[in-house]
Amino acid sequence: MRFKRTLVAALVSFTCLAGTGAAAAGAAVSDEQIAVTTPPAGSKAWTKDASLGVAFPNPATATASQVAAFFAGLTPAEQQKLVAEYPLVVGNFDGAPLALRYQANRLAMQQELDRLRQDDPKAVGQIAMLTTLLEPGHQVLAFDPRSRGLVAEVFGDLATAEKIAVLVPGSDMDLSHFGKAQTAAQALRSEEASVSPGTTTATIAWADYVTPVGLGADAATGRLADAAAPRLTSLLAGLALTTRPNAAPSLFCHSYGSVVCGKAAPSLTTGVTDMVVLGSPGMDVDSAAGLGAGVRLWATVRNGSDWIGNVPYLEIGGLGHGPDPTGPTFGSHLISSTGAQGHNGYFAPGTASLRNFADIALGAYDDVTT
Structure with a gap:
């Protein structure tokens, strides 16, 4: 050592x-950085969700093919339900429809921006970038506040x-x-x-x-x-x-x-x-x-x-x-x-x-x- x-x-x-x-x-x-290797917030509740009558793919283990097949089997209303309830999971799921990911990440970024403004207003760099990314026309494929x-x-x-x-x-x-x-x-x-x-x-x-x-x-x-x-x-x-x-x-x-x-x-x-x-x-x-x-x-x-x-x-x-x-x-x-x-x-x-x-x-x- x-x-x-x-x-x-x-x-x-x-x-x-x-x-x-x-x-x-x-x-x-x-300072040594801690790598992010675990699924995003909301993943534990996601894996236990039985509201749609089907098993949800595990964010820790599912392949992109499994994710794509899961979302393809949902109705538009079901997809929107998941975006609203699990924006960080949907927004970071490789294999999920692009439009859903953009929508979910927009919701997740807004939630994080609101949190920072209230709890950590000195995080000026993050607040400024989130404000920019939430402007019309931005397409965010992945977002995780960790x-x-x-x-x-x-x-x-x-x-x-x-x-x-x-x-x-x-x-x-x-x-x-x-x-x-x-x-x-x-x-x-x-x-x-x-x-x-x-x-x-x-x-x-x-x-x-x-x-x-x-x-x-x-x-x-x-x-x-x-x-x-x-x-x-x-x-x-x-x-x-x-x-x-x-x-x-x-x-x-x-x-x-x-x-x-x-x-x-x-x-x-x-x-x-x-x-x-x-x-x-x-x-x-x-x-x-x-x-x-x-x-x-x-x-x-x-x-x-x-x-x-x-x-x-x-x-x-x-x-x-x-x-x-x-x-x-x-x-x-x-x-x-x-x-x-x-x-x-x-x-x-x-x-x-x-x-x-x-x-x-x-x-x-x-x-x-x-």
């Missing part, structure tokens, strides 16, 4: 000394999109800071529209897991990613039943999000998935081959001002995330990021990285610049 603590301190100290600006400022060892707030938002029409992209953010992402994920998802969809105006697209800003805070022990281990990976694979299983894209959704995995994607990769079974990593500290695998045959891996070349390049690419005793995905022997398809600045600048308009992301999401592989 003492060795692990020493190694964590060494990794963090190295990053602090080598990084610059916001990276160094945020690199202090942070931890620092989990959320996923859809841009575009998932039900009709020919191409779907899922953005998996990294450390420090939560409800209060969700605006960064929204901006990236909107930038990608806008770039896709510019490249191929006739293609219907949808992007999902998926911050539906507990992320590390700063660059402490959580960021140096895969513990939170282990908890997040099943949530990501469940999302994709639900999308396979409730959407109809002409290819599996593309995954864009930023920073610690690439660790999540690396751990989820072997479980992906819905065709070949394009997985793009950017600002990656490693993926907890030794090479692209470790992700499985169902993944086509693209690694974004780091820009010179991205501090993540100063993080040691190693794994010792469960600390660190292994080799650099942009390394010459990792087996990735390398893509250009010309014009990008900093750790969070890869989705900036006008960058080669954003254009490449759009080409990959659209399946226009011949147009990708390497």
Whole structure:
């Protein structure tokens, strides 16, 4: 245990000394985060509910297929009853109809906003984001107020999109800071529209897991990613039943999000998935081959001002995330990021990285610049 603590301190100290600006400022060892691995509030009452004369799928164990079959067997009135009584359960059930999830999450967010305004008015970041998400036009696919707030938002029409992209953010992402994920998802969809105006697209800003805070022990281990990976694979299983894209959704995995994607990769079974990593500290695998045959891996070349390049690419005793995905022997398809600045600048308009992301999401592989 003492060795692990020493190694964590060494990794963090190295990053602090080598990084610059916001990276160094945020690199202090942070409080350990508690992963969300249990069903949302209301699940216990849901599983005991016999009011409809049928067994309700268990939120802890049901597959997306079982969830989809359950909701398909309900009348519209029965569906509305469940939305009203169990908004957090319905809103987070992968496989449930999209429109019901949006409606349920809107109700759950309003309830949480009312609670915060009354009991925790100093939670200004969460209050501000919930107020924004409750404005007309927002489509929230997942919401859970636990931890620092989990959320996923859809841009575009998932039900009709020919191409779907899922953005998996990294450390420090939560409800209060969700605006960064929204901006990236909107930038990608806008770039896709510019490249191929006739293609219907949808992007999902998926911050539906507990992320590390700063660059402490959580960021140096895969513990939170282990908890997040099943949530990501469940999302994709639900999308396979409730959407109809002409290819599996593309995954864009930023920073610690690439660790999540690396751990989820072997479980992906819905065709070949394009997985793009950017600002990656490693993926907890030794090479692209470790992700499985169902993944086509693209690694974004780091820009010179991205501090993540100063993080040691190693794994010792469960600390660190292994080799650099942009390394010459990792087996990735390398893509250009010309014009990008900093750790969070890869989705900036006008960058080669954003254009490449759009080409990959659209399946226009011949147009990708390497």
